């Protein structure tokens with residue numbers, strides 16, 4: 001989720017070769033995913049409804065679903081506030097949340113993914129109705145008082161630590177909306193939340209807006225790099241991959257030129273967030289955002305960023321030295337390295353390592369082979385199989401969806417993963433994971449199995465051959481499947497904390513960990529086979545692929561540290577970014593000097609294009625922390641043997657199983673047997689960077705090689 005900042009390029013399968021169908025040694029899973037999904041004609045007409053929900057045989061069913069949810073909500077409120085209730089408060093709250101989430105999450109997914117407009121509209125209406133109910137619940141004082149009494153004074157039934165933790169999370173959600181404040185303050189919270197939403201939406205729209213300038217501003221030699229609009233030229237991005245350094249520089253300076261409107265929106269947004277935090281009793285917005293996170297406080301985040309920054313600086317400097325050398329050989333010795341060069345030289349050196357374009361790797365990564373690779377891995381780590389399962393008529397929103405049953409060798413069915421993997425008109429161009437139904441213990445000890453969707457945007461398989469993935473698509477597939485398996489393997493008592501429903505700075509740990517598996521030669525060797533010949537990927541190619549994933553890791557990490565630090569300072573005390581009427585750009589300049597190895601470029605305002613400031617406000621550091629923890633888990637448990645069942649079981653029982661059921665900081669330190677400190681987190685990342693740079697042999701004959 002977090003990492004999806006780059007547009008996903010889609011490589012079409014090399015269709016000139018005929019797919020040899022006579023081969024019979026592929027597994028059924030491989031064959032299923034390597035075969036073009038066919039539209040089936042339904043002769044029986046007995047449709048089961050989307051996801052098997054009986055109401056959803058037609059879009060009108062959303063109305064019935066919503067009505068049912070309202071009735072059930074009323075009953076549960078009555079139960080929670082009754083003097084004679086016989087169930088635990090947290091159980092009732094979780095059922096209340098489950099009732100609303102099941103409609104809201106399903107509707108939200110259908111709204112985004114269903115190809116039929118009537119379904120999208122009905123789903124959108126359902127989303128709006130459920131938000132309306134949630135808003136009403138958030139101001140329901142008797143319900144709030146009933147929960148608060150239990151959190152503060154204990155329930156009348158016996159409760160566990162998990163019960164107490166989950167109840168306090170529900171209470172915190174309640175208080176986020178200001179229900180505990182006096183009426184005028186509560187009104188102010190509602191008003192500020194509305195302002196933040198509006199300012200955020202306008203800022204995000206402005207962040208991607210292309211810049212239009214008169215073409216005379218640009219030297220003639222580079223005009224053709226940009227799209228023309230009459231006498232003007234449109235600059236719609238950073239052109240970071242362009243081999244022409246003048247074009248990169250022009251795009252950087254023009255696209256990032258300070259925009260007064262964006263500056264206004266961002267500073268108003270930050271002000272409104274700070275005011276919101278203050279009304280709710282927090283010193284800063286970051287303090288509010290980080291409550292219940294792994295890092296717990298902004299002070300802890302800052303300590304981590306500073307420690308990591310110090311360790312990274314000399315290592316990133318080495319990366320920049322290599323890049324300077326590369327630039328000198330391309331552009332002449334007197335051209336300094338600048339911010340617009342780093343993505344270009346990073347991908348350039350990656351290509352040098354690969355010694356082939358990413359698409360030459362693709363024949364070894366047919367979708368079916370990759371799914372079989374995931375199956376083998378899940379099987380050896382957890383004793384789980386992924387089985388492609390026939391869907392009933394009406395269960396799916398499109399004909400090209402696969403449904404995987406996730407089955408454990410002794411525990412039986414754990415849940416379902418629907419795979420919506422192919423591009424489709426109108427589908428969001430984003431790789432992501434959706435929870436449709438969270439796992440939870442039901443009355444009578446039954447378990448409500450989780451249901452999730454994994455969404456990618458791969459090319460449709462053709463008649464002539466299967467869908468082939470580039471190495472970065474393989475990483476994305478493993479990443480999203482990591483989220484899905486987090487949902488499958490968390491057997492939490494409450495759906496409110498199941499799988500990915502944990503703190504933002506822990507949610508990416510299982511998915512990032514899967515990227516470590518996808519970057520390991522032993523794992524890749526187990527499934528990377530040519531889609532026509534079944535030949536394994538040649539060893540030399542495999543080694544180069546794994547090496548290419550770690551080039552310039554220090555400077556890339558340093559950039560993430562800089563972004564995270566900027567996000568923390570913007571959401572920290574006002575004095576740090578508005579002191580003496582400072583603009584957000586002046587703050588950027590200071591932070592860049594402190595955290596990044598390349599200088600700020602005058603008259604640019606990169607932060608005004610950084611839309612993650614809206615969605616992740618004060619939590620942009622989450623990806624770095626998730627990576628630090630995932631790397632730590634990898635080094636401790638899996639680096640020696642990525643197929644170890646013993647280690648897989650430990651990871652499942654000691655980490656995944658809890659979801660967000662215990663505070664993630666405690667979860668991580670219990671599982672790793674060490675405190676989650678700035679130093680320990682930094683060590684895991686630095687250790688990884690150092691290990692790879694020792695192993696990384698410079699490509700023979702390359703400019704980078706001649707320096708080292």
Ligand SMILES: [Zn+2]
Nearest residue numbers: 001002508511
């Ligand atoms: Zn993710």
